[in-house]
C-alpha cells in the first residue's frame with residue numbers, strides 16, 4: 001500500500017484536483033487502495049494566518065474569508081454533481097462559520113495565541129480534504145474523510161508540535177484496521193495534543209503526516225506529489241540547466257532540502273528513513289514523469305555530486321581573539337547562548353588555531369545575535385580577549401551535496417576552481433567530516449553566477465555554457481557569428497560547449513540578451529532593438545550581468561576597447577582578440593594584460609594577432625613553456641602583401657591588386673596599415689615579446705614600400721587615388737624582379753633581439769620563394785630546431801580563417 005500526498009498546488013485549482021483524482025484512480029487500479037494525504041489549497045494557510053494577524057489587530061477579514069469560501073465553492077460547482085453539492089456546501093459553510101467566529105473572538109480579545117493560530121490554520125486542510133474526499137466519493141463509494149487531529153498525537157508545542165510516535169502509530173493502525181475497505185483522505189499538517197486541542201506540525205507538516213502514516217502502516221512507498229519534476233540538481237529558477245535526479249539517498253535529500261531545495265522538508269523524512277520506506281517526489285502536472293526516488297541505498301549513481309543548493313540571504317558573524325584559544329567550553333557557551341535565544345545557526349566554521357569562529361544566521365536574527373553576544377562576553381570584550389564581533393550581511397550559502405564525494409579527491413578543487421575562475425570570493429568554508437556537503441559563503445550578488453558555474457563544472461555531461469560578448473561586427477565579427485551558428489550543434493555534441501552570444505556591439509549600436517541572441521537575426525535585432533553604442537556602458541553591462549564563464553571577443557581594429565582590457569580581466573572575464581593594437585602598444589601594457597589575466601585566473605588568447613588562423617602564437621608558446629629558446633625568426637606575416645606579390649602579374653595594376661586584396665578581406669580596415677608595414681610590425685613585435693624580447697615599436701626597423709604621397713593621403717579613397725598615380729613606381733619594382741628571375745617578398749627577421757622588415761627580391765633557392773594566395777610563412781630557429789628550423793606556412797589573412805582562429809580561441813577558453 002502506498003501513501004499519496006498532494007501539496008497545495010496539487011489541490012489548488014479545478015484543473016489540478018482533476019489531475020489528482022486521475023492519479024489516485026490510477027494508483028487504486030494498479031496497487032490498490034492508497035491512503036491520500038492532502039494539504040490546504042495553495043495560498044490558503046498563508047491567507048488564514050494573515051487574516052488571524054489582521055483580526056488580532058482589530059482589522060477586517062471578511063473579504064478574505066469570502067474569497068476563501070468562494071474558492072472552495074467554485075471547485076465544488078465544477079467537480080461535484082449538482083445533486084451532491086448541497087450537503088457539502090452546508091458542511092463547508094459550518095467550517096467557514098467556525099473560522100469567522102474564531103476570528104471575531106481574536107478580534108475582540110486583540111490576542112492571537114499560538115494555540116488559536118494553529119486552530120485557525122487547521123481549517124485549510126480540513127476544508128480541502130473534506131471537499132476532495134466528497135468529489136472523489138461520487139465515483140467510488142468507499143472514500144472517507146479523516147481528520148488527522150484524531151489520530152496524530154503531539155505535545156503542546158503549538159506551531160511545531162512534537163509527535164508522540166508510539167501512540168500515533170497505534171491509533172493510525174487501529175483506525176486503518178477498522179476501515180481497511182475504505183479509501184482514506186487524510187488532512188495533512190494537523191494533529192492534536194492529549195487534551196484534544198488542535199496542534200500543527202510546522203513547515204512541511206503535510207509531508208510529515210504522510211511519512212507518519214507511511215511508517216505506521218508500513219507503506220511500500222510514500223509519494224509526494226508536487227508541481228516540480230522531483231528533486232533537481234539545483235534551483236531551476238536560477239540554473240536553467242538543472243535536471244531532475246532519478247534517485248538520491250535520504251542523507252542527500254536532507255542536505256539538499258536543508259539548503260534551499262523546498263521540495264521536501266527534511267524532518268519529514270525521518271519516519272520513512274527509520275523504516276527504509278522509499279519517498280518518491282512526483283509532479284501532479286506531469287504524472288508520467290518518473291520523478292525522484294529517495295531511498296536507502298543508491299549506489300548505482302556515478303555522479304560526483306547530486307546537487308547544488310543554496311540559501312540566498314544570510315549574515316555571518318566572525319568572533320576572534322586570544323581568549324578563545326585553548327579555552328574549553330567557549331563554543332559551548334556561544335552556541336548554547338544562541339540556542340537559548342532561539343537563534344538558528346545555519347553553518348559554523350572554526351580556524352584550527354582556534355583563534356576565530358565564523359557562523360551564519362538569518363539576517364533577521366543578526367541584531368539580536370549581536371546584542372546577546374556582546375552582553376554574554378562583555379568581560380572578555382572589555383579585557384580585549386575578544387575582538388568586537390564582526391557582522392556581515394548580503395551573503396549567501398552555496399553547497400554541493402552528494403554521498404559520492406566521500407573520499408573522492410578533487411571535488412573541492414573543482415568547486416573552488418569554478419568559483420575562483422569566475423572571480424567569486426569565498427568568505428567562509430564548511431565541510432563536515434561526513435563529506436556529504438561542502439558549503440561556501442559568497443556574496444549574495446554572486447550566487448546566480450556561482451550556481452551556474454559550479455553546475456557547469458560538475459555536470460559535465462551537460463554542455464558548458466560560454467557567455468560571449470562580441471565587439472566588432474565587421475568582416476571578422478560577422479563571419480564569426482556565422483561560424484558559431486553553423487557549428488553550434490557540432491560544438492555541443494563533440495566538445496560539450498554551448499556558446500551563447502549575450503552581447504554584441506559596434507560603433508553604432510549595442511544589444512544584450514542574457515538568454516542568448518539569435519544569431520540568425522543578430523543584425524536586425526541589433527539595428528532595431530539595440531541602444532546607442534557606448535563602450536564604457538558595454539563594459540559596465542558585461543560586469544553587471546555577472547554571468548559565469550564569460551568571454552569578451554574584441555573583433556575591432558580600434559584602440560578604444562584596449563583601454564578596458566585591464567578592467568575586463570579584473571572582472572574575471574577572459575579576452576579573445578584579433579585586434580593587434582593591445583599587444584603591440586607599449587611593452588608595459590602587453591605585460592600588464594598578461595599579468596592581470598594570470599592574477600585573475602582568466603584567459604587571454606590572441607592567436608589571430610599573428611598569421612590569422614595559423615598556429616603561430618600557440619606554437620611559440622609551446623616552445624617557450626617547454627624551455628626552448630628562440631634564436632631567430634624569419635617570416636612573411638602580411639597576408640595582404642603576400643597576396644599582392646603573388647598576383648601582381650601581367651596587365652593588372654598595383655592599384656587594382658590592392659583593391660582585390662581589400663575586397664577579399666585580407667587588408668586592415670585601412671590598407672595602408674598593411675602596405676606601410678605597420679600591421680607586419682605589430683605582428684613581429686608580438687612575436688618578439690612572446691619569445692621573451694621586451695621590444696618596443698621603435699625597435700622594429702621597417703622599410704616601407706609606400707611612396708610618401710600615399711602615406712599622406714587624408715582618407716582611404718584619397719589613398720587609392722594616390723596609389724593609381726604611383727603605378728609606375730610599383731611597375732618598375734615588378735619589372736626589376738622579373739628581370740632577375742626573382743619575386744618580391746616583404747620579409748621580417750628577428751635576430752639578436754633586433755627586428756627588421758624590408759622588401760627583398762628572392763630567387764628560387766630562397767625558402768620563401770614559393771608562396772601563393774595570402775600565404776604567410778614563419779621559420780623559427782631555436783636551440784632545439786637549429787639545424788633545420790621549424791616552419792609554419794599557410795593562408796595568413798581572410799575573414800574565414802581569422803574568424804575560425806577567434807572561434808578556436810573562444811572554444812579553448814571553454815575547455816578550461
Ligand SMILES: NC(=O)C1=CN([C@@H]2O[C@H](COP(=O)(O)OP(=O)(O)OC[C@H]3O[C@@H](n4cnc5c(N)ncnc54)[C@H](O)[C@@H]3O)[C@@H](O)[C@H]2O)C=CC1
Nearest residue numbers: 472473474475476506507556557558560579669797798802
Ligand atoms: N582580415 C584579416 O585577415 C585579419 C584581421 N585581423 C584583425 O581583425 C580585426 C577586425 O578586422 P575587420 O573585421 O576586417 O574590420 P572591420 O572594419 O570590417 O570591422 C571592425 C568592426 O569593429 C567595430 N568597431 C570599431 N571601433 C569600435 C569601437 N571603438 N567600439 C565598438 N566597435 C568598434 C566596427 O563598428 C566594425 O563593426 C582587426 O583588428 C584586424 O587587424 C586579424 C587577423 C586577420
Ligand SMILES: N[C@@H](CC=O)C(=O)O
Nearest residue numbers: 638639640666667668
Ligand atoms: N591585414 C592583415 C590581416 C591579418 O592580420 C594581413 O594582411 O596580414
